[in-house]
Amino acid sequence: MAPRRSHRKSRLGCIQCKRRKIKCDETPPPCGNCRRHDIECEYAIRPETRTHTPESISGDVGTTRISNPQLPAGNVQPHSHLSVAPTTTTTPTTSTSSADQLDIFSTFMGTNLRFTSDLHLHDLELMHQYTTQTYRTLSNNNEHEEIWKDIIPKEALEHPFLMHGLLALAALHLIECNPDENETRRKYIELATMHQHLAVSAFRPELSNITISNCNAVFAFSSLIAVLSFAFSRFVGTASTGEPVAEVLQDFFLFRGVEGVLTSFFDFIQRGKLGTLVRRAENxxxxxxxxxxxxxxxxxxxxxxxxxxxxxxxxxxxxxxxxxxxxxxxxxxxxxxxxxxxxxxxxxxxxxxxxxxxxxxxxxxxxxxxxxxxxxxxxxxxxxxxxxxxxxxxxxxxxxxxxxxxxxxxxxxxxxxxxxxxx
Incomplete structure (x- = not known):
């Protein structure tokens, strides 16, 4: 009976081939088998971390691979007779594809989730404008400036009508900064019109239901009304129609209406984070x-x-x-x-x-x-x-x-x- 041929086992194949008990060609992932079956390929030890040279001495895991260019091919001396001087160790060369280089990003991503971007870049631009420039133009009082910069934008996160008001004002400010009639200016006019409409539409119902939770936001928006009205008339509205008396009269009624509604909450607002705005100059x-x-x-x-x-x-x-x-x-x-x-x-x-x-x-x-x-x-x-x-x-x-x-x-x-x- 012929002697049984010895089998050289490799412990370096991919995990998927080992589970299937088939021979792995140990190529960089995916290996040939996994590529044909279109399945995920994973190695316990990535193939590219191992040395691959024609002169390598194959062996089990842990075998040292040495090449000696002075020896004829196929004549490898026993380790005990190797000369250290002429022996050189081949430095592993990593050959990584672009796909492999990007594979590191998979660790930051969910495998089964499907996300879509909902960034509203125009609105982010307007908020940047407000928090860096526009807030400075709402008062000549340094203490008031800090409120308009920090406190009121935080309040706006919970009250959309106030947020739309801030964004509308920022868009109007950008119109002022872009005096030439061009596509950019038209974009800001459209944004200002949209946010102004959304702000006023959402603000009206709040006036009939002012509470402790929304009175600060209502007061902040009421303080913006004059600014929005004047600016909107200058850049977008009907300031050129020849009837500014009607516009200013409408503003007067609006100021008075908000003032009357908020009267019962002035004490609460004055004791709160917007108190400085309530304590007006005449007081x-x-x-x-x-x-x-x-x-x-x-x-x-x-x-x-x-x-x-x-x-x-x-x-x-x-x-x-x-x-x-x-x-x-x-x-x-x-x-x-x-x-x-x-x-x-x-x-x-x-x-x-x-x-x-x-x-x-x-x-x-x-x-x-x-x-x-x-x-x-x-x-x-x-x-x-x-x-x-x-x-x-x-x-x-x-x-x-x-x-x-x-x-x-x-x-x-x-x-x-x-x-x-x-x-």
Whole structure:
């Protein structure tokens, strides 16, 4: 009987071939068998970590592989007679395919999960704009800046209407930074329009259900309303339609509505993280002494509304006197705080707003004097030129007989009746 041929076992094959009890060709994964069957191939010891040279001495795991170029092929001396000097050890050479190089990323990925990207890059761009630039333009008070930068964006994460408001404002700010009419500017106009619509649509239901949990977000958004309104009119809205009085009147009603709804929550807000915004300048600052020209102008305005004036009824005169008196108080507020600009619209009587809505001449004249206070915001990108734009609309709508009452605000606004400029 012929002697049984010895079998040289290899313990270096892939795990899959060992399980199937078939011979593995030990090529870099996948091996030939796994490649044919299209199955995962895994080695306990990766083949590329082993030395593969023609002169290698094969053996079991752990066998030292030595080559001696001075010996003829096939004549390998026993280890005890090897000369150390001429013997060289072949450095393993790793030949890794691009697929193998990328295989390391599989350790960071789930095997059975299917993910899709939901990055809204435009919105991320807008939030970056807000947190790096836009927040600085919402107040000239350093303490307020920190609130607009850190606290309010965190609040917006829980209240979508506030988040949309911040993104709309950032888009409007980017329009200001891109004055040329191009595709980029049109993109920001579209984003501003979308976020403004989403913000207002989501904000309206909140006004009828203000609670402890949302009052801070409602107050923050209400503080943004004026900025959004002025900026939207400048860049996107109807500022060029020739009816800025209607727009500013709409803003007045909006300011007053939010102010009234939040009144019962002011104490809570003041004790909270937005408290600094509630403590307005008129509550902490000292009134300024009015200049003689302002005093004389307001006295003249009040005199033109005296009982002897024939252009108004007694009820109208009473509403006008109230508006003039509050206008004087607003002039006395320190001009450093932008928030003082919005005091007058909030404290006006309903009767005066009704007269303004009807475009009564005296109501428009008083509004023209308010433009001097509104001009304090000309340094802001979001309201630059609005006082001039509003005064021009008032001036052009009144009969020439009212011109003497408009002389002082015209000088303060630096308006020339021959100018045709736009905001």
């Amino acid at each position: 902490t600052g000292v009134g300024i002494i009015l200049s003689k020209d302002i005093i004389d102008t307001l006295d003249y305005l009040h005199g033109c509304n005296s009982p002897s004036a024939t252009h108004s009824s007694a009820e109208e005169k009473q509403a006008y006197n109230y508006a003039i008196r509050e206008l004087r108080i607003s002039f006395e507020r320190p001009p450093l705080g932008w928030e003082t600009v919005f005091r007058w619209p909030v404290v006006l009587p309903e009767s005066y707003l009704a007269l303004l809505k009807s475009r009564k001449p005296m109501a428009l004249v008083i509004l023209a004097h308010y433009c001097v206070i509104l001009r304090r915001l000309d340094a802001c990108w979001w309201s630059k030129g609005w006082s001039h734009h509003l005064f021009k609309a008032i001036y052009r709508s009144l009969d020439i007989s009212w011109a003497p009452l408009l002389k002082w605000p015209m000088q303060m606004i630096e308006y020339n009746e021959n100018m045709d400029g736009h905001i």
